[in-house]
Amino acid sequence: MPDIAFWNKCNNKCVMCTNEGGFSLNDSALYGLRPQVEKLERWLKGRGKVYLKNDDKKDFVSLTGGEPTIHPDFFRLLAYFRRRLPGAGITLLSNGRRFADKEFTGRFLKVAAPPFAVAVPVHAPTPALHDKIAGVRGAFGQTLAGLENLLAGAGPLEVQVRLVLHRLNIKKLGPLLSFLLAKFPDTRRYSVTAIHYEIEGMSLANHRRLALRLKESAAALGSALPLIKRFHNFRLYHFPRCLVRPELRRLCWVTLPPEDRVYTAKCRGCRARRGCLGLMGEYYKAFGDGELRRL
Ligand code: SF4
Numbered sequence: 243m244p245d246i247a248f249w250n251k252c253n254n255k256c257v258m259c260t261n262e263g264g265f266s267l268n269d270s271a272l273y274g275l276r277p278q279v280e281k282l283e284r285w286l287k288g289r290g291k292v293y294l295k296n297d298d299k300k301d302f303v304s305l306t307g308g309e310p311t312i313h314p315d316f317f318r319l320l321a322y323f324r325r326r327l328p329g330a331g332i333t334l335l336s337n338g339r340r341f342a343d344k345e346f347t348g349r350f351l352k353v354a355a356p357p358f359a360v361a362v363p364v365h366a367p368t369p370a371l372h373d374k375i376a377g378v379r380g381a382f383g384q385t386l387a388g389l390e391n392l393l394a395g396a397g398p399l400e401v402q403v404r405l406v407l408h409r410l411n412i413k414k415l416g417p418l419l420s421f422l423l424a425k426f427p428d429t430r431r432y433s434v435t436a437i438h439y440e441i442e443g444m445s446l447a448n449h450r451r452l453a454l455r456l457k458e459s460a461a462a463l464g465s466a467l468p469l470i471k472r473f474h475n476f477r478l479y480h481f482p483r484c485l486v487r488p489e490l491r492r493l494c495w496v497t498l499p500p501e502d503r504v505y506t507a508k509c510r511g512c513r514a515r516r517g518c519l520g521l522m523g524e525y526y527k528a529f530g531d532g533e534l535r536r537l
Pocket of ligand 1: 482483484485505506508509512513514515516518519520521534535536537
């Protein structure tokens, strides 16, 4: 199932956003209720399977945007998707700021029946850097308050904290993990996913500021291993297995469709290929495959 974009407005302007620039300012660019419902119904008719992780074949839907929670029909759409996809895993991708409102969060938790995950990125351990990356002053405080409210009432809902790694925050990975452990010490209540950024949309436009090689983010993850081990559920997205330390390989997930990934000549005969993402296609175009080493 492809991602379903609720609407292409956002109240953040993240420097590494994979959407095109300008969408956050475009009031007329509304993804209404009907096109999303029609898209889902079309998919359900020609129902295909979508993989979630490695060989784990499950239906899986991502609700994305812009920022879904600011859509005027957010709760109606959410209720519709949940009703229409019973048993399918739904992941809502959100900047988390609307969840700073306890009443909004309470309403959301009533509609978001499991299996349901909400994924919220935290960009840095300090307001200054988080807000710089999010492009909005005050975003850090609201996102953290949103996570607190979600965790306070989540019950069976999965709360995922996402760390999108790029040049601007890679040196803060260790402090960010320490911050999360101090702020949310019960790590059974949430999962953490470290993601090497994608080169698309605003991140492509801002690539001179963001450019980061996989070996650099993999090295930062390796240095942070003692901290990573303290989290109950830690995942890595967009990392080829050969670039991360052996202890981290089992944390690597394959989350992109085959058309967005590349296995190069270096992957031929690799023992780790099964369950390995390979390289992101856009990464391969920008940096090549010089970092890969067959296992
Ligand atoms: S060489 Fe290719 S298949 Fe093997 S671990 Fe690296 S990226 Fe994956």
